Amino acid sequence: MSTEPSRERLPFEPRQKRKKNPKAQNSSTNPQATPKEKPSQTTVKQDKKQDKKQDKPTAASNDSMAIPDVVSKRMVRRMALMCGIPSFLGIATFVVSYLLITQVGVELPHVAVILVSMGCFGLGVLGLSYGVLSASWEEDIPGTFFGWQEFTTNLGRLTSAWRAAKTKS
Numbered sequence: 399m400s401t402e403p404s405r406e407r408l409p410f411e412p413r414q415k416r417k418k419n420p421k422a423q424n425s426s427t428n429p430q431a432t433p434k435e436k437p438s439q440t441t442v443k444q445d446k447k448q449d450k451k452q453d454k455p456t457a458a459s460n461d462s463m464a465i466p467d468v469v470s471k472r473m474v475r476r477m478a479l480m481c482g483i484p485s486f487l488g489i490a491t492f493v494v495s496y497l498l499i500t501q502v503g504v505e506l507p508h509v510a511v512i513l514v515s516m517g518c519f520g521l522g523v524l525g526l527s528y529g530v531l532s533a534s535w536e537e538d539i540p541g542t543f544f545g546w547q548e549f550t551t552n553l554g555r556l557t558s559a560w561r562a563a564k565t566k567s
Contacts, residue, residue, distance in 0.1 A: 408555060409469070409535040466537050473533040476545065480525030480532075488518030531556070 465473075495511040498504040531552045532545025541548045 409537070468537050469533065469535055472541070473530050476533045477526055477529030480529040481522045482525075484518045484521035484525055488515045488522065491515040491518060 491511060491514050495506050499506060528545075528549065532541075532549040533552075534541030534545075534548045535552055535555075
């Protein structure tokens with residue numbers, strides 16, 4: 399029986415943990431090194447290269463650990479929307495204030511223009527995080543329009559993963 403407690407798998411978490419190849423198996427199959435003679439430096443270097451190649455994850459394990467394409471596109475759409483609109487408004491603040499000052503003759507304090515644009519750009523930065531966390535991480539479920547339910551679910555998953563990593567170390 400496993401020492402880890404059973405827990406619910408995250409939506410795009412790999413189904414199985416990758417099996418590590420024991421290094422002892424590699425050295426026993428090496429025909430060049432015999433117990434009578436000392437292995438040459440090139441043999442040792444070749445063994446190290448083979449060990450490094452075996453330690454690297456295979457393409458199949460990389461694919462299983464990747465975020466599914468549907469979920470990734472959903473995250474990018476939400477990030478573009480939640481970040482793009484405030485960032486556009488931050489840029490538009492400069493253009494509109496310039497036109498108001500030069501064409502209409504309205505006296506705007508410089509600090510007001512800067513604070514409004516900084517606020518819009520700050521909302522854009524928050525929109526990046528909200529865009530990722532408000533997207534549904536389930537492949538089959540598209541999620542809600544504003545994504546508040548998904549945000550609370552995904553934020554809970556994120557904080558529990560942080561706590562688990564903190565207690566592990």
